[in-house]
Amino acid sequence: MGRTLAEKVWEQHVVRRAEGEPDLLYIDLHLVHEVTSPQAFDGLRLSGRTVRRPDLTIATEDHNVPTVLGPIADVVSRTQVETLRKNTAEFGIRLHPMGDAGQGVVHIIGPQFGLTQPGMTVVCGDSHTSTHGAFGALAFGIGTSEVEHVLATQTLPAYRPKTMAVEVKGALPYGVTAKDLILAIIAQIGTGGGQGYIVEYRGEAVRALSMEGRMTVCNMSIEAGARAGMIAPDETTFEYLRGRPHAPSGAAWDEAVEYWKTLRTDDDAVFDKVVEIDASTLTPFVTWGTNPGQGAPLGSAVPSPEQFADPVERAAAERALDYMGLSAGTRLRDIQVDTVFVGSCTNGRLEDLRAAAEVLRGRTVVTRTLIVPGSMQVKADAEAEGLHEVFKAAGAEWREAGCSMCLGMNPDTLKPGERSASTSNRNFEGRQGKGGRTHLVSPQVAAATAVTGRLAAPADL
């Protein structure tokens, strides 16, 4: 019987397999940031261990960094960033600190440098590591104990998850994006639907996505409960990688591409579970609740808890509406927002900024609007195209790179009761600041919302 993409990549990385034990998997790339690593480095020191492969490890500062120029005002945040600097210097790990041209959100810089390649295993102490699966890599988030384990051994013990195919039939209609697609997928399978699975996104609509769009889709796999999401590499992947600083070159490139072309699910492979979704019926999609599965088409209304047959879902909906300050039956387009955030590892890449700029060109925002590039390189590229001038002319704030309002560990937060339209990945209670209310949207919807002050699509303008 044939094998799935996930099985192929997994098998390629098994260092040791023994009956009754998890496989020991080799890790090709370990991404590190300041929040989930300090206790891991402490652990190494306590047990007199060292970093086995600093040359397969890279660090950046992203979660805590302010997006306005200047030092970190918050002493605790500053200490955490300084701790990363000390740790990476002590253990010989490459770091891209604030202000460096290579600095940025950890899941933006890996692909940007060409460090994320098909068939690799990639881990990071961050659940959105699933982003890198867009290249046909097996990439998943880990906790601090596992960060320490990878630093010390360059391996992880793990049981192979089951495999799930998400078959996306048809083509996305004009104006419907990768973000709308993944929000619709999560709403369909639920926040727990992917638990225990590696998801492979397949089908015509997925193949038609750019690498940026594929990263947006894979990024949010974890919001459906799946630790990893993957897309088989193809010409789009190879073209993205060609010429990047850490991509192979010369004869090695040809050899790599030959191998990468084998990284696809065999025709006779069987997935443990198959989910189908029809892309051609989708429209812009937004969330109304406090988990990413609580979403609906922008053209619909806030659902009534009574619509949910399952008592657990009904109770969750009641609680979500209460927290979000929404009434059942309110048209989603009538929801007024205070803040718009464009950025994050979900939608902080150049293509996302271009999409937002296209909507904002020649228009004026009526809400506080933060545009936060995912990396310093994205910022430089956007400025080279003049996108920053479009944003500034519209009245939006053009910021420095970082995680920013996605999780509000830096000063970019919502105040209690404030409502945002956000291109990030989580609408959890308090995610963007205590008491803040988040609606997850695409960059296009975010930009249109900034113009009208209510949830809107570009077609509404």
Added chain:
Amino acid sequence: MDAFTTHTGRAVPLRRSNVDTDQIIPAVWLKQVSRTGFDKGLFSAWREDPSFVLNDPAYAGASVLISGPDFGTGSSREHAVWALQQYGFRAVISSRFGDIFRNNSTKMGLLPVVLPEAVVEDLQAKVEADPAAELTVDLVEKQVRLGDVVAPFEIDDYTRWRLMEGLDDIGLTLRHAEDIDQYENGRQPWLPTTV
């Protein structure tokens, strides 16, 4: 990590689903660089509500959390496990756990116990009826016991053994250093390095 064989203590019912790790420990608490002091951050936003179950004196000192489905979804922050442990929890019972949270728990010796939703609700109801009732989570017998309820649970033998012995994963892996050396020698030559 702490070894876990069997634990008996009072339990607290958390009748919510999708308890994501942002609720267990909000991001503002993640700025610490030490492993201690996270108990104060446990459910810190929810604890501001006087009616939140952890504020009910009847459940003070409880050491087992019985939650609705999909506990520990979202962020990979192991701080969620540290916060639960430092607050005094030894085990969490739910019908479903976020994969990363469950993994992090077993690395730290906090036992995630998966039981069918109906059993979880039954346990919650019994604890609500008698908050002083003691519940036993028995990893040796793979059972949760409360009054006349005996609920068997599944856990893979390897993780169970590691938890019962309190073994450090890194130490176990380093026993296979030769296997790692050998694997590294056969890696594809074009794979990138960060230098």
